[in-house]
Amino acid sequence: xxxxxxxxxxxxxxxxxxxxxxxxxxxxxxxxxxxxxxxxxxxxxxxxxxxxxxxxxxxxxxxxxxxxxxxxxxxxxxxxxxxxxxxxxxxxxxxxxxxxxxxxxxxxxxxxxxxxxxxxxxxxxxxxxxxxxxxxxxxxxxxxxxxxxxxxxxxxxxxxxxxxxxxxxxxxxxxxxxxxxxxxxxxxxxxxxxxxxxxxxxxxxxxxxxxxxxxxxxxxxxxxxxxxxxxxxxxxxxxxxxxxxxxxxxxxxxxxxxxxxxxxxxxxxxxxxxxxxxxxxxxxxxxxxxxxxxxxxxxxxxxxxxxxxxxxxxxxxxxxxxxxxxxxxxxxxxxxxxxxxxxxxxxxxxxxxxxxxxxxxxxxxxxxxxxxxxxxxxxxxxxxxxxxxxxxxxxxxxxxxxxxxxxxxxxxxxxxxxxxxxxxxxxxxxxxxxxxxxxxxxxxxxxxxxxxxxxxxxxxxxxxxxxxxxxxxxxxxxxxxxxxxxxxxxxxxxxxxxxxxxxxxxxxxxxxxxxxxxxxxxxxxxxxxxxxxxxxxxxxxxxxxxxxxxxxxxxxxxxxxxxxxxxxxxxxxxxxxxxxxxxxxxxxxxxxxxxxxxxxxxxxxxxxxxxxxxxxxxxxxxxxxxxxxxxxxxxxxxx
Numbered sequence: 001x002x003x004x005x006x007x008x009x010x011x012x013x014x015x016x017x018x019x020x021x022x023x024x025x026x027x028x029x030x031x032x033x034x035x036x037x038x039x040x041x042x043x044x045x046x047x048x049x050x051x052x053x054x055x056x057x058x059x060x061x062x063x064x065x066x067x068x069x070x071x072x073x074x075x076x077x078x079x080x081x082x083x084x085x086x087x088x089x090x091x092x093x094x095x096x097x098x099x100x101x102x103x104x105x106x107x108x109x110x111x112x113x114x115x116x117x118x119x120x121x122x123x124x125x126x127x128x129x130x131x132x133x134x135x136x137x138x139x140x141x142x143x144x145x146x147x148x149x150x151x152x153x154x155x156x157x158x159x160x161x162x163x164x165x166x167x168x169x170x171x172x173x174x175x176x177x178x179x180x181x182x183x184x185x186x187x188x189x190x191x192x193x194x195x196x197x198x199x200x201x202x203x204x205x206x207x208x209x210x211x212x213x214x215x216x217x218x219x220x221x222x223x224x225x226x227x228x229x230x231x232x233x234x235x236x237x238x239x240x241x242x243x244x245x246x247x248x249x250x251x252x253x254x255x256x257x258x259x260x261x262x263x264x265x266x267x268x269x270x271x272x273x274x275x276x277x278x279x280x281x282x283x284x285x286x287x288x289x290x291x292x293x294x295x296x297x298x299x300x301x302x303x304x305x306x307x308x309x310x311x312x313x314x315x316x317x318x319x320x321x322x323x324x325x326x327x328x329x330x331x332x333x334x335x336x337x338x339x340x341x342x343x344x345x346x347x348x349x350x351x352x353x354x355x356x357x358x359x360x361x362x363x364x365x366x367x368x369x370x371x372x373x374x375x376x377x378x379x380x381x382x383x384x385x386x387x388x389x390x391x392x393x394x395x396x397x398x399x400x401x402x403x404x405x406x407x408x409x410x411x412x413x414x415x416x417x418x419x420x421x422x423x424x425x426x427x428x429x430x431x432x433x434x435x436x437x438x439x440x441x442x443x444x445x446x447x448x449x450x451x452x453x454x455x456x457x458x459x460x461x462x463x464x465x466x467x468x469x470x471x472x473x474x475x476x477x478x479x480x481x482x483x484x485x486x487x488x489x490x491x492x493x494x495x496x497x498x499x500x501x502x503x504x505x506x507x508x509x510x511x512x513x514x515x516x517x518x519x520x521x522x523x524x525x526x527x528x529x530x531x532x533x534x535x536x537x538x539x540x541x542x543x544x545x546x547x548x549x550x551x552x553x554x555x556x557x558x559x560x561x562x563x564x565x566x567x568x569x570x571x572x573x574x575x576x577x578x579x580x581x582x583x584x585x586x587x588x589x590x591x592x593x594x595x596x597x598x599x600x601x602x603x604x605x606x607x608x609x610x611x612x613x614x615x616x617x618x619x620x621x622x623x624x625x626x627x628x629x630x631x632x633x634x635x636x637x638x639x
Contacts, residue, residue, distance in 0.1 A: 002029045004185060004213060005050070005071050008064040011057040012045060017443075019045050021237035022059075027185065029070075032207075033215040034224045034246055037234030038438060039454020039482045043217045044078065046234065047187045051075040071185070076178035078189040078217075078453065080170050082163050088173060089158040092146045095177055099139050106130050121608050124615065128595075142180060149176035153199055167194040168363050175203055179210075186214040192223060193479045196363060197505050198543065219478045219486055221246060221508040325388045326353050328470055328499055329374060334383035336369055343369055344523045346383065351471060356493070356500045358510045358532050360539065361520030367503055370520065371395070371473055374501075394469035396461065396477055405449035409434055409459055412448070413466070420466055437462040438485070457481050461489070471499040478506040507532075566638060574635045577628060584625045591618040 003026055010023040019042035027033075037043050048054040049065075051073060056063040074095075083094060093100035109127045112118050134140070150158050153172040165173065171194050178186050192200050200223065207214070207227050216228060224246035231242040231249040242249045331349040335342070343366035351357070351374070361367050372378035373385060375393050403412070413420055414430040421427050431441050437458050448456060458481065478486050486509065493500060493513040502514055510532050517528040517535040521542055528535040566574065594614050598607065 002070070003027070003068060004029050005065065005067045007049070008066070009059055009061050010049065010063055011059045012042070012049070012054070013057055018237050020056075020234075020239070023237070023239045025232070025239055025241075027213065027215070029184075029213055031213050031215070032227060032229045033232050034228035034230070035215055035217045035232045035234070036249075036483055038484055039458060040452040041482075042234045042237075044189055044452070046239075047075055047189055047215070047217070050187065072183040073185040073187065074178065074181035074183040075187045076174050076181075076189060076191060078193070080162075080174055084161065084163040086162050087159050088150065088155060088162050088165065088169075089147055091162045091173060092143060092177065092180075095181075096142070099134065099137060099142075102130050102134050102137075103139070106134070121611065124611075138182065142182060145180035146176050149179050152176075153202065166363070168196065168199075171195050172199060175199075175206075179206055184213060186212050188214060188216045188218070190217055190219070190479075192218060192220050192505070194476070195505055197507065200505060200507075219481055219483055220506055221483065221486075222506075327351075328353060328388050328391060330386045331373075332384050332386065334373065334380045334385060336366065336373065336378070337381045342523055344520065344525070347525050349518070349525060349527070351499050351501070353470075353499055354497060355516060356496075356514045357502070358514040358517045358535075359501055359503045359520070360517060360532070360535065365520045366523075367520055368475075371475070371501070371503070374471070374473075388470065391471070392467075392469045393471045393473060394464060394467070395473045395475070396464045397475050403448050403456055403460060405447065407448050408445050409439055409448065409462075410444040412459065413462060434462060454482055458485055461485075469498070471501065472496075474500070474502045474504070476504050477502065478504060478509050566635065570635055570638070574632070577632050577635070581625065581628050581632070584621055584628065588618065588621045588625065591621060 006024070006026040008024050010020045010025070012018075012020040017040075025046075035043050035046065045054060049056060052065075053075075080091075081094070083091065086094070093103060106127060109123050109130070113120055113123055113127075147158055150173065153175055155169055155172055155176075162170075162173070171191070175191060178188060178191065192203065195203070200220065204223055204226055207216075207223075215232070216224070218224060228246060229244070231244065231246060233240045233242065233249075242252060244252070327350055329351040331347050334347045334349075335345040337343065347370075359367050359370070369378060373380055375395060376387075410430055413434060418430055419427050420430055420433045431444060434444060435441070439455075439459070439462075443451075448459065451459065457479065461477075461481075477489065481489070486506075490509060490512050500514070502510055504510055515531045517530075517532050519526045519528065519535050519539060526535070526538065528538070591614055595611070595618065598611050
């Protein structure tokens with residue numbers, strides 16, 4: 001297994017934090033790496049350094065980035081840059097500037113030739129050279145692969161403006177970019193955010209069969225378990241490497257934690273004895289050896305170091321209002337329509353105290369609208385929703401709408417005072433409260449704009465958890481959260497006594513925290529009391545049914561075309577087409593060879609005239625060929 005690259009003596013510091021301190025890292029050919037770590041602690045920055053978008057600090061000894069001759073890298077960003085006026089199919093070129101430059105010049109030359117502007121012969125010669133360069137770079141193959149993956153992930157309208165795409169469509173574009181990229185190493189930064197389960201499973205299949213070397217930042221534990229074979233964990237400026245699956249790594253961490261706890265307990269016992277001895281006074285200490293006194297100080301340092309290595313996690317406390325009412329909300333024959341678009345009809349549902357519901361369904365099925373009706377942000381077209389008196393609903397959004405980038409964590413959480421006071425009367429100091437969400441005291445007065453996406457999500461989680469609610473709604477809660485925080489949130493929700501509704505695509509998270517499933521499909525809801533595990537076979541059957549319906553429509557279309565059949569003259573025409581096409585293809589090939597035989601460096605007037613005749617003939621032949629191909633397809637469809 002050859003080494004593709006290595007990072008040595010990597011240090012990266014910012015005014016408010018140190019991300020890396022003298023880190024060394026080696027990437028081998030064939031590695032499938034999952035990158036873990038708390039949000040804002042350097043995962044995306046490691047990728048940016050490898051992609052040379054960010055420079056490491058100048059240090060002694062210096063930072064070294066050693067690359068193998070086969071090293072080539074493609075970074076799939078967490079969010080695609082929005083480019084208005086660019087089609088989805090052409091967005092590919094934004095990541096390949098050389099190809100974009102060549103294609104742009106080809107288009108410019110074509111326009112000039114069409115308008116008969118400039119030296120036409122010189123332009124034709126340049127255009128031919130550009131086409132050869134594009135072919136050498138494999139442009140057509142790469143472009144074809146990209147557009148094929150777009151359709152594979154369900155983006156049919158590849159001519160639409162990229163800026164009009166939804167978050168899910170943009171993520172599918174990112175998947176298509178990464179999977180079609182020719183580079184040896186692919187860096188995936190949270191590739192499955194905002195994606196439905198079906199797309200995640202398709203992506204997982206592609207990664208499983210991929211021969212590429214890749215590194216993956218993701219909160220999707222199922223994806224990590226199924227795909228990666230090595231774990232890189234960024235902790236406190238250091239980088240720990242573990243060979244094995246994510247499950248293996250979790251088992252390793254648990255054993256390490258147990259070992260540390262035993263060691264800490266042992267050292268604490270020794271420390272108690274030594275503390276007693278040291279406290280006996282100067283006279284007693286003089287009778288002891290200098291070595292024992294030095295040992296006491298070393299012991300305290302050992303304990304301090306061990307404590308710093310102990311697992312630190314977010315302390316999340318999701319508060320229930322303690323309401324005694326059993327039925328919190330009840331939908332009776334609820335329908336919702338926007339103009340001619342009916343999202344769902346005659347829904348009959350209940351949300352009871354203690355319900356933990358997974359709300360599933362395709363994008364656009366009406367999940368968000370259903371939740372807005374529950375929150376009284378939207379009125380149903382027909383039917384009614386009965387709510388418990390003074391029902392309070394907490395909504396955690398994946399979009400972070402509530403965060404002002406110029407605000408600070410202190411101002412956001414304290415709201416002008418130094419204490420967090422919940423609607424149940426609980427009171428806690430802002431610094432102590434935010435420490436539970438892994439924010440250090442020196443970070444509390446920084447503008448929110450300086451925090452990473454994951455840190456902002458954790459901050460909104462802190463804002464969200466301030467008050468008790470009757471029903472908590474989590475919309476894609478694991479997007480951008482680090483795995484440590486997801487684990488703590490998961491445990492908290494497991495033990496939570498109130499009502500809970502979760503919308504998301506993190507399979508492990510949903511299975512672990514919910515016990516009931518609502519599946520919104522074809523304008524109605526199927527309720528599964530056994531949770532996601534019970535719902536999955538039904539959802540798979542629905543997926544298969546949809547594919548069969550598509551196939552049936554396709555077959556019916558073919559059948560309707562076959563009814564007319566071919567008349568005698570059309571049959572005769574179809575039988576003659578192959579020989580006509582073959583003849584024109586041969587003529588096209590001969591004309592292309594004739595064009596290639598011209599010496600473009602020595603072109604007099606006569607040669608230019610001859611070249612023009614050949615080019616005109618080639619264009620006529622290509623046009624005829626295109627017409628014959630189209631006619632052949634029409635007759636074959638009708639046959």
